[in-house]
Amino acid sequence: MTQDDWKQRNDDIARLKQRLGDEDMAYQDISRESELLAACRRWPLLAESEGWSLQGDALNTQTDDKAQPV
Amino acid sequence: MTRYRRYRQRGALPFTAAVLSVGTALAWLLLRLDSPQWQRLLGNWRQYYPQLAYKRPTLGDPLRGLVQTVWLLLIRPARPARGADLSRGRGVRWLRRLGSGSLAMVQRVRQPLVQLMRRLPRMIGGSHALAQTQQRIKASGTTGERVFYWVLAIVGMFIALLCVTSPFNLYAQLIFVLTLGGMAMLMRYMPGRFPTLMMIILSITISCRYLWWRYTSTLHWANDLDLILGMILLLAETYSWLVLILSFVQSVWPLRRPVKALPEDRRLWPTVDLVIPTYNEDLSVVRTTVMAALGLDWPRDKLTVYILDDGARESFRAFAKEVGVGYIDRHDNRGAKAGNLNHALERLTGDLVAVFDCDHIPVRAFLQLTVGWFLQDPKMALVQTPHHFFSADPFEHNLGSFRRKPNEGELFYGLIQDGNDLWNATFFCGSCAVLRRSALDDIGGFATQTVTEDAHTALRLHRAGWNSAYMRIPLAAGLATDSLAAHVRQRIRWARGMVQIFRLDNPLLGKGLSLFQRLCYANAMLHFLSGLPRLIFLTAPLAFLLLHAYVIYAPAVLLLLYVLPHMVHASLVNSRVQGPYRQTFWGEVYESVLAWYIMRPTLVALFSPKRGAFDVTVKGGMNQSDRLDWQIARPYLVLAALNLVGLGFAVWRFSYGPSNEYGTVVVSSLWVIYNLLLIGAALAVAAEVRQVRKFQRVPVKLPAALRLPDGHLYPGLLYDYSDGGAGIELDTERDLAPATEVMLLLERAGREFVFPGKVMRTVERQVGISLAGLTLQQRIDYVQCTFARADNWLGWSDSHVPDRPLRSFFDVLALGAMGYYRVIEYAPAWVRWPIQPIISASRWLLSYFPRMPRPLSSDSMKSTT
Amino acid sequence: MTVVALSGIRGGTGTTSVVAALGFALHTLGQRVLMVDLNPRNLLRLHFNLALESADGWAVAGQEDEARWSEALLQVLEGLHLLPYGTLAANALAGLELHQRAHPDLWVQRLQTLHAHFDWILLDLPATLADGQPGVPMLPDTVMRLRVLEADAACHALLSTEGAGDDYLLVNRFDPISQLQRDLLLLWGERHSRLIPQVIHRDEAMAGALAWKSPVGYYAPDALATRDVRSLATWLLAEGGHDA
Incomplete structure (x- = not known):
């Protein structure tokens, strides 16, 4: 298998479409998006760079208990 | 003397060793065994004579060697390193020269014909005359058009009627069937749906003619016994004929519905309640499904997952709380699964309800690929997807056909549901489906009167004017029933339920359904009544052989001229239409296995539909040991015995009976042999093969990597996974001690995940890893990286071998023979004892048969060249 | 010929090891490769088994006679060449800087002369790559710029404040065990279209390569990092593609 296949094999959505x-x-990769949101909630630096204000709605409405630095 | 000792070392008896060493010494005297040619042969004798290679030397060995030598010289190439090549043998070359002339002549005629047939549809489609005619018909206005087609239809019907009813004598019938058969054989090569329709019409004509002939000229009215038995057989045949015609209707034009895209704006997406009803299944089974459900690509605020626990188990409640999904239990089990669902409906508020059995794991794309149709059509009430199984069902693991041949369900989910969909008659199958809440409310929830609540619910939806859709994309997968007994129990339930619906809410009667919806439902239900007719076919020839009853009162040759074309045409069409979903004749095997068991419940349900309790299919578990399921096999052993007796009678009738009955005896015997082999196939299924693994492993090929405790990472290929472990094949061999703590790296769509595990075993480059101590989030991620990949089950049927009717026929016959072999193998000693000598004798005779030489190992090649 | 300039977005991201590994990987794919060390600390040579004391390099060779800079070119393998920086005394280094400032297109011309002999020229640059920075030569516009970074907060902060322009981003030492690293990779993948879809994993083999004085592909051909770099090389062939 060539390197390109290798990468492709892991993209299940692309393979589904194909x-x-x-x-x-x-196709909207919602699990990816929600993981992104979770990441920004987990790390203030990321939230800041994404332009979220710490008092903003995004943080208050969607509190996440799984935010645990590893 | 050294030679004698060597023979003794290989286990020969003293006398044998003595004879053989004397023989060898003589050979050295008479033949020039020290010549290089002989030396080469002797140096590799184990390869050239595999049957002698590792066995105890016996007195028969010289003869075996001689047979093998002659065979090697005449037929097979004595150069095993190049592999088997039939054409190299001298004998074959000689035979081929003899036969090539006639073969080439046949090919010369056949090839252009096949080519022509392949081109024909395009030629007709593009022909000028056709276009002109169509234009002329169009030009004559609607009335003219209508008149033209009506006339065409009436003429067609008249011709068909003539073909079906006109009595022919032997020769006329012969010419008739040869003509139609020839046409069908040619049409096989034409691509496209139109030739399929033509083949179906031919098949229907032939079958109708057969049945007409059976009714008008094969009943023996003069004899009561003949007449009664004949009528029974004829009714069974009428049933088969009806099912055949209906199945043509059902599968003539599979819809192949495309995916309907959802709007870009997610606010327009409906809310979904995903329910997982469970009754007595293990938490480990439910857990994977819940975790896959949590990872569905659907807005978090529009998806709620519920476990509907009919067992009211504390562990389930705790688990639901832990992962944050809804938990609904109840304390009575009224209405079984349907009751459970209805009870939950009271608490659900979503626009749609997605139903998953607890062992059907959805892939993450499930909702996005199915929900679009609900937005497209406000009357859409049901979108069903196939039930896919990643473990072998009892047929597959007992016959070793897993992933090589389509399984039993594939005909239904691959073709019939798609065919139903054309007529807006998709059935709800109880799982892997999405339903519209308002539609369910409209019909008063899931139907609870029968044991197959799913099909009945769909029927009521259709009656109420709701629409249905079938998406033929496997978007969820589960465990198949793992023992034949469980499989049979499940089928009994389906059969009983379908027949119950047939009685309580007959789709042919009542309002709200279109004609074709009625036919699709009727066929589904009729299909489950196949038990009795199948048993009748399995015993019919005995009527003549044992009781001397003329069940088919006609000359044997004429019978063959009628029945064979009927069977051949039906097989040709089925192979063309159903080939990718079920191989020809395998339906007979499936039906034969179930026949006895579904006969009684369906008959009971037919006459008193309200009796009988709800059975939950038992899933998951291991077979204790390699064994035959005698319980299941018993009726088939009786049938086999009966047919064997029939065969005995056949011999007796042939020897002592009147000569004018010879034909009938021969035809009956052939039928009995066919039945015996079908029964044998059923017995082969009953011989359970051991399932060793606790968790079903799913074979895959996914890039992965392993991280060792020392911080080194090695790439590899994930080759299988299960709930509790995975297997990775590293690019290079690593020496990993058992219980080494490792990390498994998996990737999905650009995101990487790490799972801690322990090495269980290492075999060359393959490393088995147990993933026992995962945290909750890791478990969810693991399921998302494995079971819930969107493309997971799409390529599943790639490894199926294509259907070839004749080949398939012989496969089934071979399977039948194997069934008997297994029965004897597993039989108790007192049965085996009298038969054993026969088997030993045939084994002994077979041991003289020549074998394919083994390939020479590369260094032995080097040493000799 | 394609010139690829690799530099860290901050110091210590492992750029030099990546240059060595990538040069070796491109070479195994049948390409003619030259690796040029433009970092005065002169470490790239150690990946190719040169002695610690060896002081030769283009900067040293060109000191007396400008035209003799290329004499420091070494052949590592058939088709794989290395041009070390060389070890300069502090005052010589200052002189070189002055010289470079006077002739800003020095390396543009030098690359011109190398043009015909190689399919790929990889430049190992020091971490900071702002133009006019001391020690950093001006490069032609056609150069493909590749910034090496680690998935950590510092790199994220630098990316957010300074940006990376049109440069490609290559994540090195990626460790999926770390939640932060996974999160950052996800975010970058979303926000930076120039993020190369192939990371190089944190792998002991990569660290061991320098200690073993060889590129990782030679030191540990079966390591995951080696495969990562090989994929990266394949990606480069497709992306920076030219007719080889």
Whole structure:
């Protein structure tokens, strides 16, 4: 298997689209987005660079108990 | 003397060793064994004579060697390093020269014909005359068009009627079937759906003609016994005919519905309640499903997951709390699964309800690929997806056909549901589906009157004017039933439920359904009544052989001329239409196994539909030892015995009966042999093969890496995974001690995850890892990296071998023979004792048979060249 | 020919080891490669088994006679060449800087002369790459710039405040055990379109390579870091593609 395949093999959504023969299919990778939100909630530096204010809605409405620095 | 000692060392008896060493000495005297050619042969004798290689020397060995030598010289190449090549053998070359002339002649005629047939649809489609005719018809206006098609239809019907009903004598019938058969054989090569339709029409014509002939000229009215038995057989055949015709209707045009895209704006997406009903299954089974459900790609505030626990178990409640999903229990089990769902509906508020059995693990794309249709069509009430199984069902693991052949369910989920979808008649299958809440409320919740609440719910939705859709994309997977007994129990439940619906809420009657919806439902239900007819077919030839009853009162040759085309045409069509989903004749095997067991419950349900309790399918577990399920096999052993007796009678009738019955005896015997082999196939399924693993492992090929305690990382390929462990094949061999703490690196769509584990075993480059101590988040991530990958089950059928009807037929026959072999193998000693000598004798005879030489190892090649 | 300039977004991101590994990987893919050490600390040579004391390099060779700079070129393997910086005394270094400032297109011309002989020229630059920085030569516009960074808060802060322009971003020493590293990689993947979709993992083999005085691909051919670099080389071939 070539290196490109190697990378491709791990992109399940791309492979799904390819197998269904619909490369332009709209798909929203929501688990990725929510992980991104969680990351910003976990680390104030990330939140800041993303332009969230610490008192902003984003932090208050979606508190996350799993935020644990490792 | 050294030679004698060497023979003795290899286990030969003193006398044998003596004879053999004398023989060898004589050979040295008479043949020039020290010549290089002989030396080369002697140096590699284990490869050239594999049957002698590692066995105890016996007196028969010289003869075995001689047979093998002759065979090697005449047929097979004596150069095993190049692999088997039939064409190299001298004998074969000679035979080929003989046959090549006639073969080439056949090919010369056949090849252009096949080519022509392949091109024909395009030629017709692009032809000028066709376009002109179509234009002329169009030009004549709607009335003219209508008249034209009606006339065409009436003429067609008239011709069909003529074909079906006109009586032919032997030769006329022969020419008729040869013509139609030839047409069908040619059409096989034409691509496209139109030739399929043509083949179906041919098949229907032939089958109708057969049945017509059976009704008009094969009943023996003069004899009561003949007539009664004949009528029974004829009714069974009528049933099969009906199911055949209905299945053509059902599968003639699979819809292949595409994915409907969701709007970009997520605020327009509906809210979904995902429910996982469970009754008595293990928490470990439910856990994986819940974790996959939590990772579905759907807005967090629009998806709620619930465990519906009918067992009201504390561990489940605690687990639900731990992972943060809803938990609904109840203390009575009224209405079983449907009751459980209805009880939960009272508390749910979402627009849609997604139902997953606790052992069906959804992939993360499930909702995004299915929900679009609900937004497209406000009357859409149900979107069903296939039930996919990542473990072998009892048929597959007992026959060793897992992933090589389509399994039993694939016909239904690959073709029939897609065919149903064309007629807006998709069935709800109880799991892996999404339903519209308002539609459920409209029909008063899930149907509880029958044991198959799913199909009945769909029927009521259709009656109320709701629509359904089928997405033929496997978006969830689960464990198949793992023992034949459990499988049979499950099928019994389905069969009983479907027949119950047939009685209580008959789809052919009542309002709200279109004609084709009625037919699709009727066929599904009729299908489960196959038990009795199948048993009738399995015993029908005995009527003549044992009781001397003429169940088919016709000359044997004429019967063959009618019945064989009927079977051949049906097989040709089925192979073309169903081939990728079920191999030809395997349906017979599946049906035969279940026939006895579903016969009684379906008959009971047919006559008193309200009796019988709800059975929950038992899943997960191990077979204790390699064994035959005698319980299940018993009725088939009786059937086999009956048919064997019938065969005995056949011999007797052939020897002492009147000569004008010879034909009938031969045809009956052939039928009995076919039945015996079908029964044998059923017995082969009953021989359970041991399942060793506690967790079902799913084979994959995914990039992965291993991190060792010393901080080194090594890339590899994940080759299988299960709930509790995974196997990785490293690029290079590593010496890893058991219990080494390692980290497994997996990746999904650009995100990497690490899972701590322990090495269980190392075999060359393959490392088995146990992942016991994962945290909750890690477990969720692990399921997301493995079971819940969006593309997981899509390539599953890639490794299926293509269907070839004749090949498939012989496969089934071979399977039948194997069934009997297994029965004897597993039989108690008192049964085996009288049969054992026969087996030993045939084994002994077989040991003289020549074998394929083994490939020479590379260094032995070097040493000799 | 493609010139790739690698530099850390901050110091200590392991750029030199990446240059050595990448040069070796491109070479195994059949490319003619030259690695040029433009970092006065002169460490790249150690990846190719040169002695600690060895002082030769383009800066030393060009000191007396400007035209003799290329005499320091070494062949490591057939098709794989190395041009070390050389060890200069502090005052000589200052002189070199003055000289470079006077001739800003010095390396533009030098790369011109090397043009025909190589498919790839990899430049190992010191961490800071602002133009006019002491010791950093001006490079032609066609150079593909690749910034090496680690998935940590410092790099994130630098990325947020300074940005990286059109430079490609390569994450080195990625350790998926760390929640922070996973989070940062996810965020960068979302925000920086120039993030290379192949990271190099934190792997002991990468650390051991320098101690073993060889590039990682030679030291540990079966390590994950080696495969990462090989993938990176393949990506480069596709991305910075030219007709080899």
